[in-house]
Amino acid sequence: MAAAPALPDALPAAPDTAVVVPPPVRTPGYYVRQRLWANRPAVAGLVFIGLCALVALLGYWILPDPSxxxxxxxxxxxxxxxxxxxxxxxxxxxxxxxxxxxxxxxxxxxxxxxxxxxxxxxxxxxxxxxxxxxxxxxxxxxxxxxxxxxxxxxxxxxxxxxxxxxWLGTDKAGRDELSRLLLGTRISLGIGLVAVLISLIIGVAVGAVAGYFGGWVDSLLLGLMTVVWSIPGIMLVIGISLALDSKGVWVSFVAVGLTMWVDVARVVRGQVLGLRSATFIEAGRVLGLPTSRLIFVHLLPNLRGPLIVLATSNFAAAILLEAGLSFLGLGVQPPAPSWGLMVKEGYDLLGTEAGLWLTLLPGLAISLLVLSFNVLGNGLRDAFDPKTQLT
Incomplete structure (x- = not known):
């Protein structure tokens, strides 16, 4: 009987095989943040808005004149x-x-x-x-x-x-221009925040109901949007101020907010019209989910990107509208340090040596804040677009 072949002392080593490591699982929000941070103008606008918000929060504690x-x-x-x-x-x-x-x-x-x-x-x-x-x-x-x-x-x-x-001189009443300019960030950011919140609450509710139900409900609400859209914002603010019989700060906040909900409602209506026949909505209907849950839990979260972009643009529009109303004497009343009112006070002094910087400084503050919100809105629009490539 033939002897069995001798076994080698050691088995040959296995060839080196590359270990494939799967890429980490990233959420969509991660890519949104990465695209936003890669946009330098948007980041610069966000930093400036953050500084203005910090000044508004600190308020009188950092003002040279804390009166x-x-x-x-x-x-x-x-x-x-x-x-x-x-x-x-x-x-x-x-x-x-x-x-x-x-x-x-x-x-x-x-x-x-x-x-x-x-x-x-x-x-x-x-x-x-x-x-x-x-x-x-x-x-x-x-x-x-x-x-x-x-x-x-x-x-x-x-x-x-x-x-x-x-550091920035004094106005026609001998008040510190720097203190009033810093304190004016409260009014500008406050009116933008209140206006955006009011416009989102009313606009999302009206647009979602009109887009989801359709039919005569959509026609009725669309007609209401068209009528409100055709009225100039300044006329609406004047009418609301007359109806409330006041021209204080909070009345201006509410009045500006009630003029900006139509933009939100039209965008939400168009998005809901395209999503109400989606598969996940049909599945929810088959499962017997209530209509309110389908709208607010399943539909509206898909509109987060467009609503954030629209909120930034409405923020800038509210600041400009408040400045224009205060310039005309229809918005915030003195002695509140509104930037629009400060521009008006400087405008009255044009032709004098002090008129130039008293008009230029609050005008520059308005322009920088509005520009920051606009470039931030553009950056958010690109960040929420999945077709945008990271550089």
Whole structure:
């Protein structure tokens, strides 16, 4: 019987095989973010909007003039150029009522109860320094003053004498232009946010109902959209203000929002008309899902991209509409620091040396904020487009 062949001492090594690692599973939102971050103008616009939002949130805490509405003005300092420096005496009257300046109150309405007087005004009012401090430098300690009058004698306690620089100058009322410009971001962003929320709530509801049900419901709601669309936005705001018998800040917010829902409704209606016959909607109907769930849970999430893009464009449009209304005197009323109202105040001074920067500065702020929302909207539109290639 033949012997069995001897086994080799070692088996030959298996050939090297490349291990194929599957790519990581990415959500659609990941690619949207990647396409957005690759768009530099959109990122720059987002950063500027974020800075404006931070300024609006901080509010009076970062303003050189933390008085309510940054409305602390001095006739002696009116229409001063940018970079102007003045010396002030901060004083508190012992005869006046003192308001409690809690952190929340200061954030909401500004700091009250503290009086400031330019040094020149203190001299003109015959404020006599009582020789209780012999250093000769009021900045080194408290100074006691007596304001002489024909009828009364008011005792004032001065906490400090300080120097303030008006980096952007003063307006016709002697108010700090920088403080009012920074505080104006609250009104511009606030009116844009309120207008977008109102337009989304009304527009999504009307557009979804019209597109899903169709028939006479669609015809009725489409006719309503057409009528509202044909009325100029300014006329609608005037009518709403007259109906509410007010021209305050919140009335302007609501009025602007009620004029912008038609754009959202038309876009939502068109998208829902194309999706209501989709397979997943038909499957939901077969399963007996309620209509409200089909619309708000299954249809509207597919409209997230177009709604975000439309919201950014409506944000910019609301800021421009509010600025135009305030310029005409139909929007935010003084002394609230609206950018449109500030442009109007500067426009009234055109021909003078101060008119140029008092018109240019708030106009530039409006342009930069609107431009930021527009480039961000363009970037979001490209980011939500799956055909866009990453570079």
């Amino acid at each position: 309510p509405n940054a409305n602390n003005g001095f006739v002696q300092l009116q229409k001063q150029p940018p970079g102007f420096t003045a010396r002030f005496i901060r004083r508190t009257s012992t005869d006046s009522l003192r308001a409690i300046n809690s952190p929340i109150a200061v954030w909401w309405r500004g700091k009250i109860g503290v009086l400031e007087v330019p040094v020149a005004e203190a001299q003109s009012n015959s404020l006599v320094i009582v020789p209780l401090v012999v250093t000769g430098d009021p900045a080194l300690g408290p100074v006691h003053l007596e304001q002489k009058s024909n009828t009364t004698k008011q005792h004032l306690i001065v906490s400090s004498v300080q120097k303030r620089t008006y």
